[in-house]
Amino acid sequence: MPPSSDVTSAPSQIANVVVLGSGIMGCGIAQVCLQGGLCVKLIIRSATRYESVHDKILMGLKKAARLKQPTDEKAQSLSVLNDVSRLEITSNLKMACSNAELIIESIIEDLKAKQDLFRKIVRLAPENCILVSNTSSLSLTDIASVLPSSSNFAGLHFFNPVPAMKLVELVRVKETSQATFSTLIQFCETIGKRPVQCAVLFLNDDKCFTYDQ
Template sequence: MTSAFSTSSSAYAPHNVKNITVFGSGLMGAGIVQVAAQNAFNVTMVDLNPEALKKGQDIIASSLKRVAKKQFPEDAAQQKTFIDKTMAQIKTSTDSEAASKDADLIIEAIVENLKTKQQLFSMLDKVAPEHTLFCSNTSSLPIGEIAKATKRTDRFGGLHFFNPVPQMKLVEVIRTEETSQDSFDSLMEVCTRMKKTPVSCKDTPGFIVNRLLVPYMMESLRIVERGEATPQDVDVAMKLGAGFPMGPFELADFVGLDTMKFIVDGWRKEGKIDDNLVAPVKLLDDLVAQGNFGRKSGQGFYPYNGVGGKK
């Protein structure tokens, strides 16, 4: 059945995605739900419990208020109409099976754990319609390995959005060796309809952005660990000398030092990247061990005004 599906364009016509189900209601999941709803997709946000979904709804509501004020700065009525119309496109559910019944596209934005993602997609593969496309928003795990948990590897790809999703225009669209052309075309079209700029990349470690960015940040750590410069001087140098909007240490704090370590440790274990680029850095390991993850914890290379606050 799978091989017949991958060679037939009649079973699933590209560009007709209407209903999207997003698993995960954290910053990434809620952001994806928001941009999909803003652009007329019917969206269902799924999480384990009502409390998590409420937090996701609050994230969306707060973000929509900012967007509405920017789009209609002098018109409170239009602001309200915009917010109400967008929120009307969103449903929430704690029932994974029911939320998948009418989905044309399922996007997973849960914890970065390969086994957990595989378990989710294995379950969804049994209940979602045959035509449904599956996607992971992972930033570092191999899409092909996640897809192996299903029998629809031709209808499986990656949609890697960037944080904060409503503001960041880029989406990396990842195709594996088995992703069909119809599936890939559909994912590119979905991104365009979300008013994002999609780029195509293969299923390689870090895809494009993180493959370049993480080694750059790791080398910045090594410069500081060797005593060659301070984090502050490195950040100033890269902002004023290279034109970067944020220095590597500011960026590491924003991304999350625990996330950065997780990515590098995973790449090192996978063994597909030069060992020198992913060698451990004690400075990073110590901060993570101390629970200093950056902005999210209130302390990283810089102190922040409360959890998630500004410097």
């Protein structure tokens, strides 16, 4: 993925999202993206995970529909059917990334695992695709170090349980473009989240921390 030009800071409209990670956080992120009207491809490592992951997301969508329209069962059913129709659960990473506009990584908190994954997806995703990590404890700078350019990279930290927690931490690294940041702010609003913009302070020993702006 070559560096992107930051000629304009105008946000792009996100329609196709890939979620990497099918645990509690990954399923929750996929659910809120579906509720926001987006198309979602959720990556699973094995086809044996399909049924359990699908059921988990379906259960979440049904719960959200009941809360939104508690007295209208027909409206609940239509809402769930509409949302789940935009979900694809797959183990085919190459296919999933081919038309992605936003890829959200939410795998285990292991630096090497995240770096290895980003090395793969940066070769598969379109050059203008935004890449984000949901990490809560690792250095975003270290994760992004394997990318040819981190202008399209940022941190997007959701809180658990994702469907219930409105706050999302949006963290830029040194090279994150304003266009990327603006697009992510708009994305958060689309899925009903309130982004808290944070900055990464780079110290001499390359450690970093965040503060709310």
